[in-house]
Amino acid sequence: MRLTLLFTTLSFLGCSQNEITKLKTLKKPNTKLSTYIQQNQNNSLVSQSLGSVSNGSLKNGKLVPFHGENYSYFDKTSYLSGRAFLNSKVLSTILDGYKKLATTQPNRNFKIMECAHKHGGKLWPHRTHQNGLSVDFMVPKTKNKKPYYGLDTLGVNHYWLTFNNQGQYNKDTSITIDFESIAKHLLILKKQAKKHKLKIQKVIIKVELKDELFEGEYGKKLKESGIYIVKSLSPTINALHDDHYHVDFKEM
Template sequence: MKAARATAAALLAFCASSAGADGSRCHGTVNRGSIEGSVQLPSEGANFTAYSKLAIGMGRNHVHSEVSAIILDAYRKLERAAPGVQYVYGESGNEFGGRFRPHRTHQNGLSVDFLVPVRDQGGRPARLPTPATQRFGYDIEFDRGARHGDYSIDFGAMAEHLLQLDQAARARGRGLALVIFDTAYLPRLFATPRGAELKRLKFMTGKPWVRHDEHYHVDFAVPCSR
């Protein structure tokens, strides 16, 4: 097991360094843009998986090389900061950016969706199922108590993830431009042990065009040409 984890960590480090060397170039904005030299996120790692192998095969997990490096560094740090948690990332963008249906953004490699981390009925970390019948997780609806069937949102694990993303971005001279998550759940997110630190991030306070309860959307702050 230790050898396997070491191999996975080495692979992620290689992917991150390779992505940085590629030097993606983004253009425009998240809702009207494009990207050159994008990279694909790994389909899985020691503590994370992609939301759908089919979608990955279709190339729907392309991002800017800087975004890839930030995400992978955060996942590595989470192995210690949130042991046992199983993270799942969702949609990001096309290889060359541009219109990415059904999303209104995700056009220049700087937008990534993350499925909420969950716990099962026994309180154990679990992976949120993302079957094709539920649009790979995007049609899942959590109730007012942040529950869906046998699963409940792990707000503590989500808070830790966002903080690690922020720290990894800052370490590279970048940042998080915007986080979109169901505003009804924000009080519970801010009530976690790391919640006070989260308040320095920019969360959308208005109502997005679709409910963001089963996932949280992150726009990364990376300079782009117009």
Template sequence: MRFLFYFIVVSLSACGQSNFTEDNNEKIVRPNIKLDDYLNNNMNDSTPSISFGHVSNGGLKHAKLMPYKGTNFSYFDEKSYLSGRAFTHHKVLNTVINGYKELEKNYPKRRFQLMECSNKHGGKMWPHRTHQNGLSVDFMIPKLKDGKPYYGLDSIGVGHYWLSFNNEGIYSKDSSISIDFEKIAHHILILKAEGKKQGLRISKVIIKVEFKDELFEGYFGQLLKNSGIYIVKSLTPTINDLHDDHYHIDFQEL
């Protein structure tokens, strides 16, 4: 089933292309005309977004485009971005951006990856079951290699969906690579605080259910466990298997 999902996603959105080439060990930056044009054609305005319906059956008006990159984060796949899958509600946009700013204060040298959000007008975004009203966001799991921050798997685009981690968060192809659960826990707590400032609450967090022991183990994990944030307790085997490489957050307007 994971292979089928991977085939579907790759068919929909091939891995993003790099913006530089190497010549004699020097990086030559090339202008990304497609990305620049896309950003210019989808500049955000001040009109408040309107979300209607449910995350699994809804729509979105006056959507805002997530930035392709910031000082400590970037969108995970260029083709996905250019395919219109990074739109969101203005309150979610502010929450996510301010959340990354807060992460930068706490972890100034860490980088993070933002994943898929919603279509410009909401509605179904195949193959996702949710993401329909601009209040859902996927975040790539931060990783460690031998206990140190690791980014070697962050740039493979939609291929990241194909990654597999065991129930303790260890990468199936390299046991020295593991999930940084404390950063996930802290990030979720930050999003809760920043969302409240925007008039949002976290209604649901979806992550592989077997990760809970690891997720709640550290200092921020204990705070998360006692925060009242709902983290799914059970998932179908297919959905559970697909949420070991990222965590999904549904917001709700207060």
């Protein structure tokens, strides 16, 4: 009896110790990430976007928060490599947009993709993203008509995902792009941009996806909104814009 009790006690203590170790591991902060964020704390200085999105630079660039209530940056390596900076007005526009989405699309999470270097300039392999006025957004997805996040953790490899012209993931057609969510987001960005004396200069998305994008209720509103969505792209650039949509802002 005593022997059984001893084994039971030891087993319990062993399990408890394992659980404590797991909790400590979970609570252990990502010191590299937190140090980087601390070293790049945003100040109150207004950003200056010089030149153009394809040949420019950025002064007083602001670091995008790694995560918020309903959004997060898509890749830690990209983030720590200094590729998540924006013009202060663009950052405010995007964050205000996510606040609005928290009420219009509650319990939905979104991903910000690559932005710009702290001082702008070339951001390989992008042709733009040079002056803090460009940002990529990961396409939101559904599976069986429910929000789906199974592909959102691929990091930079998400850029290499392929979707057919109906917005279905090529390796699993039950996973589709949520076009209505994109349309809602772009309409919100337009309103928020105006508050910060910006406008959406253009949106880049695979041109064959535009019919699907404009099909729904909010898609129809988007089509009539005056937001310019590219009509043609080179084959290479077109093929690379099915997993995300690119937005260029312009200061008014």
